[in-house]
Amino acid sequence: MSGREQSDVIVVGAGAAGLAAAAALAGAGKSVTVLERKPYVGGRACSYEHPALHEIVDSQHVLLGCCTNLIELCEQSGSADKIRWYDKQTFLEPGGRSSTISASGLPAPFHFAPSFLSMSMLGWKDKLGMARGLIEFFRGYPAEDNESIEQWLKRTRQTELSIRHFWNPILMATLNDRVAHCSTRYAGKVFHELFIKSSTGGRLGIPTVPLSEFYMAAARLIESCGGTLQLRASVEAITQEQNGRWRVNVADTSYIADSIILALPFEQTQKLLPAVRLNEQYAGIALNTRDELELKMARQVHSPFTSILLWFDREISDLDHAWLLDTTIEWFFHKSRIRKYAPEKGSYVELVIAGSRTQLSMTRDEILTGALNELQSFFPEVKRAKLIKSGVLKEARATFSVVPGLDRFRPAQTTKWPGFYLAGDWTATEWPSTMEGAVRSGRLAAGAVMGDQRRFVAAETPASGLMRWPGVR
Ligand SMILES: Cc1cc2nc3c(=O)[nH]c(=O)nc-3n(C[C@H](O)[C@H](O)[C@H](O)COP(=O)(O)OP(=O)(O)OC[C@H]3O[C@@H](n4cnc5c(N)ncnc54)[C@H](O)[C@@H]3O)c2cc1C
Incomplete structure (x- = not known):
């Protein structure tokens, strides 16, 4: 071992949950080390250079006006101006008939x-x-x-x-x-x-920059408060030392802290949990806690998500986004317009298929052909446009499903092991699998480290209009 890094808290994972936890703790004066196994931040909400397309790609992520914790994190880290807000949503039927909804x-x-x-x-x-x-x-x-x-x-x-x-x-x-x-x-x-509840809770927000760039602002915030972010640092085992502190070895460095937050998806937590070794003092509660957590994780179910990325030689629509009805594709995102690329560059489009179990066993060409056929029935310009390049991103483990009865199996952020905390969208947040849920979980874990669990949690969107009256709600 050549290095030995000491801090107050180690956060494993630099997705939205880990970044939110680390930002809260670093802002409160704790020394924090974030260990992330990938070469970029953002976790499932990440962007990266696609090896075949030679483009920075990401799967579309949106937020809503009611995502108060995520919005607050963006404000604190300076990325709030990288969200474009939309007050009007368009629903298109095949053939082009449209309905809109706006407050x-x-x-x-x-x-x-x-x-x-x-x-x-x-x-x-x-x-x-x-x-x-x-x-x-x-x-x-x-x-x-x-x-x-x-x-x-x-x-x-x-x-x-x-x-x-x-x-x-x-x-x-x-x-x-x-x-x-x-x-x-x-x-x-x-x-x-x-x-x-309010006229602002349903506003649609779309990041205007690739997602890892979007989340890099939170990483910079952590560093500006004295925290450390270590990329390409995969945690394989965690040991509680005799003095109760937690140790993680990555490559030739040993990271030691009073507390550790695992901010991972449930399947990664499931993998790492057997490699957590407690000292003799806590060995008695180790087994029960491990069994209990394993039981809870076994009840979680994944749901997939497929994105189809298309680059056309011309603009195929003047809409920034739309819901597509009576089709396999659920959502149309006109990324070149959302990101304000010059129209002469053509259209860069993402089509989204949520909960895409059927597509998992389909080939890229089958998915692409079906999507292009469907797209033509909404946007006739697609027939005249030339498709320059395309990509299909399948995420088999995109989200967890909020299946009936799941709440009992979403663990709290505090565990029975002193100084050992969980975060991640799947933990108990009262939110579905979203960036807001992830940020909340990170802030709840950070609060628990500080001994006041709700300390960093933002206020909910206030009720507006008649919903403010106590008798109405
Ligand atoms: C395609 C897709 C579309 C989505 N669309 C939306 C959307 O529109 N709106 C929305 O709100 N949500 C959306 N989601 C869900 C959202 O991305 C997640 O809920 C959220 O990002 C989860 O964050 P997290 O921090 O809990 O976990 P993750 O983002 O999974 O972060 C965990 C991190 O831990 C790292 N890690 C794992 N194991 C180790 C290890 N052993 N050592 C070190 N690091 C490790 C991972 O590399 C990762 O960076 C979407 C998800 C996907 C996949």
């Missing part, structure tokens, strides 16, 4: 009412059913997570068209899985926060 001047919860009433993609019967359904989330969302949203859609007699043109697209985009796999608790949270 009106009416007070919440009626701010979207004029848009809903004028949407041509839905009929009166569909809209009445939707209004009846949304009323269930007026005061919030269920405390229990045992009902699936599929059961809820049946129970509240939602029409087939409203499921196809509204409920399904919104749920796939926010929860990244089919309705049978998602609990009403999390779906209700989405509908309450986005459509009811």
Whole structure:
């Protein structure tokens, strides 16, 4: 061992959770070391140079107005101006008919009412059913997570068209899985926060720079507060020393700290957990805790995500983004417009297929051919445009699914092992698998290290309009 680095806290993983934890702790005066096995930050929300395309690529990530912790982290680290906010969303049907949704001047919860009433993609019967359904989330969302949203859609007699043109697209985009796999608790949270509670919670934010560049701002914030970020540092084992401190060996350096936060996805935590060695004093509680955590992790399920990247020789649409209805592709992102590239450079587009289990076994060409055919029915210019290059990114382990009954199996950030904490979107945050959930988990873990778990957690989006009245909520 040639080096021995001492700090107050080691954070393993530089995804949104790890960066948020480290930024909070470094800002509070703790010395922090972040160890990340990849050569870049951002974790699942990362960008990298694609070896065949020779382009910096990423899978589209969006945030919403209600992501208060992520927004606050961006403000603190100086990347908030790298988010473009959209107040209007467009839903396209094959053939090009469009419906839009945007907040009106009416007070919440009626701010979207004029848009809903004028949407041509839905009929009166569909809209009445939707209004009846949304009323269930007026005061919030269920405390229990045992009902699936599929059961809820049946129970509240939602029409087939409203499921196809509204409920399904919104749920796939926010929860990244089919309705049978998602609990009403999390779906209700989405509908309450986005459509009811305030007129700002549903604003759509899209990073305008590649994701690792976006998250690098948080890494710089950590370093400016005296923290250290070590890339290409894969943690394979963790040892608790006799004095209770934690030690991690990476290459020829030994990192030692009072506390350690594992900010990893559940499957990586599952891998590393057997390699955590506790000192004799805690050996008794070691087994129980390990068993309990392993049981919880065994209940987590992945849901995949597929991105299709297309570079055309001309602009194929003047929209920045759109929901595509009645098709395999769920979302269209016009990255060249979002990032303000010169229109003469053509269109750089990303098509998104959420919860893409079927695509996992399809070839790149099959996915690409299907996507291009579908795209033509929304944007006729695609037929005339030349496709310069294309790529397909499949993420088999993109997110965890908020399956009914999952809450009992999402572990707290504090464990029974003194100084040993967990973070990551899958831990108990009351959020689905999102960057906001990850940032919350990191901040909760950081707070736990400081002895005050909620110390770094940002306030929720305030209720607005009529929703501010206590009698209404
Ligand atoms: C394709 C795709 C699209 C998505 N779209 C959205 C979206 O639009 N909006 C949204 O909010 N969320 C979206 N998500 C989900 C979001 O990316 C995640 O919820 C979030 O980034 C999880 O962050 P995390 O820090 O918990 O975990 P991760 O991002 O997985 O970070 C864990 C980090 O730990 C590192 N690591 C793992 N093992 C080790 C080890 N042994 N030693 C050192 N380092 C290690 C990893 O390299 C990684 O950097 C999407 C995810 C994917 C994959």
